[in-house]
Amino acid sequence: MNAARNFPVVDGQISVGGVPLFQYVEQNGGSPLYIYSRDLIDKRVSLLRKHLPDAVHLSYAIKANPMPDVVKFMAERVDGFDIASAGELKTVLQAPMPVDNISFAGPGKTDMELRQALEAGVTVNLESAGELERLVLQGEQTGCRPRVAIRVNPDFELKGSGMRMGGGAKPFGVDADQVPGLLRRLADLDLDFQGFHIFTGSQNLRADLVTEAQGKVVDLALSLAEQAPSPIQLLNLGGGFGIPYFPGDEPLDLAAVGAGMAPLVKKISAAHPAARIVVELGRYLVGEAGLYVTRVVDRKQSRGKTFLVTDGGLHHHLAASGNFGQILRRNYPVAVGNRMAEAATETVTVVGCLCTPLDILADGVDLPRAEVGDLIVVFQSGAYGPTASPSAFLGHAAPAEYLV
């Protein structure tokens, strides 16, 4: 994997959108900052359109990167959005996306959130029987007809995933064996039943495992659909497409995923010609398009180890510090962004400015010698960056974000 290859280097300095890194820092009045590349997002969407069957709709899970500019940019490129809170609802309603193509998933939706979802007309992915009853009550109070899908917790998982979201006891979705009961309840209610949402896992790099899980998802959905009160209009197969973060990671073979989906799409369309088939992706769309840029504030030696102390850290980029769901801490790809033409000459540990041993951006990495003022770049940073980090911790300023 060579994450740096995605970004052009001019005179030894990474450049995004034709502008070198130092210029962003200057324009911003300092560092740290995140930079997201429109061009790389565009290329990623094109790759998906090229390899996935035409009938597959792309939904962007905005939790991966809810920066309003990114969401607006995405609105013109993908077919739908998935949201997880009233805050995200507000963000997507400001982007030009038809509400029919917006779904709201997540456990613990409050009555206020259900009401706002109803009033906006988005599809609520039901996480439990209790949530359905609360939604129905809100529907009666507002006079809005609920539009719903059932989020199913299958009895299998997406093997080899960084994060497993289905299989076993889970707070997400309705256990597959409880779904027939919920469908009977739906049949008694006046609401717009759309279909199913089955999200089995996240961050998977194995096309064969993604295809295997999708096959099981389709079989499960088709058998549940036989008990539905009306033909399904929507089948959200989940996502789970991963990106390479760590040494040894190989990119997902998207052509193989697409080939695996082709017969599944035929199978769904044969049984339910009106069903919109959706894959729901977050990091795969935006993760590789983003950089986190931070400046070296200090260089120091401690008992034989060289530390580069930066003005960034886990309060901006929890995932890169290894504290966002990773079991073993591994380094995200990093570089000295203004010394790309220089060879690595030393092994260093790059840390943030927080007074905690957790605040490591890269441990024991080989880099060209970096001086105070140089720019450390963390690649693969377009997803789960600022909004997945404890930005209030220790009272440092939030990082700036640029979509260029």
Ligand SMILES: Cc1ncc(COP(=O)(O)O)c(C=O)c1O
């Ligand atoms: C329901 C749901 N959809 C989409 C995603 C996005 O996952 P990813 O960014 O790995 O594609 C998640 C991640 O946890 C999720 O829970």
